[in-house]
Amino acid sequence: MQPGYESFKKQHGFLRALNEMKALEGPIIEETTEASKRTDNPHAKRVFGKWAQDSKEHSRLLQDIIDGYRGAAYGAICKTCMSDLCDASYNKFVLGKLLEVSKGRFAARDLYDLTKKHLFIEGDLARNYAEMAEMTDDEDMKAELIRLEGDEKVHHEEAQQLIDALEKTYGRLLKEV
Numbered sequence: 695m696q697p698g699y700e701s702f703k704k705q706h707g708f709l710r711a712l713n714e715m716k717a718l719e720g721p722i723i724e725e726t727t728e729a730s731k732r733t734d735n736p737h738a739k740r741v742f743g744k745w746a747q748d749s750k751e752h753s754r755l756l757q758d759i760i761d762g763y764r765g766a767a768y769g770a771i772c773k774t775c776m777s778d779l780c781d782a783s784y785n786k787f788v789l790g791k792l793l794e795v796s797k798g799r800f801a802a803r804d805l806y807d808l809t810k811k812h813l814f815i816e817g818d819l820a821r822n823y824a825e826m827a828e829m830t831d832d833e834d835m836k837a838e839l840i841r842l843e844g845d846e847k848v849h850h851e852e853a854q855q856l857i858d859a860l861e862k863t864y865g866r867l868l869k870e871v
């Protein structure tokens with residue numbers, strides 16, 4: 695094995711994770727923006743609107759980190775394998791769940807299902823960012839990723855609060871199939 699190969703693999707894995715998360719934040723921005731427009735429930739409107747804004751900021755930050763890497767020696771080699779990232783199995787799995795409720799009428803049931811899916815997604819994003827913070831020795835990058843983890847944890851709590859509120863408001867409707 696050539697010297698530096700382990701280091702290359704480590705850097706490569708980190709860059710890939712950054713790109714995967716960026717590819718994931720994009721559709722989340724779209725869907726949360728759409729959800730905040732399509733619901734008349736003020737609580738849901740506020741929460742989805744906030745998630746859309748936060749996800750935009752996360753996406754920008756991830757791009758900044760990625761751009762930094764592209765200037766580095768490893769970046770140029772990694773570029774070739776980044777084009778198929780949107781097909782990554784993790785993204786397909788999560789986005790499939792995310793997008794399946796984004797069509798059709800936006801009734802209480804849709805809002806509830808969408809929020810439940812986001813409860814899962816936000817928790818997953820928090821775990822991913824925590825894992826990524828462990829993948830880098832750069833203290834600034836580590837701090838940014840831990841901050842992103844914190845944001846996603848807040849989103850997860852907000853999703854749970856919204857679920858509780860929706861159950862209170864639409865309880866009977868949500869039990870009907």
Ligand SMILES: [Fe+2]
Binds near residue numbers: 749845849
């Ligand atoms: Fe989020």
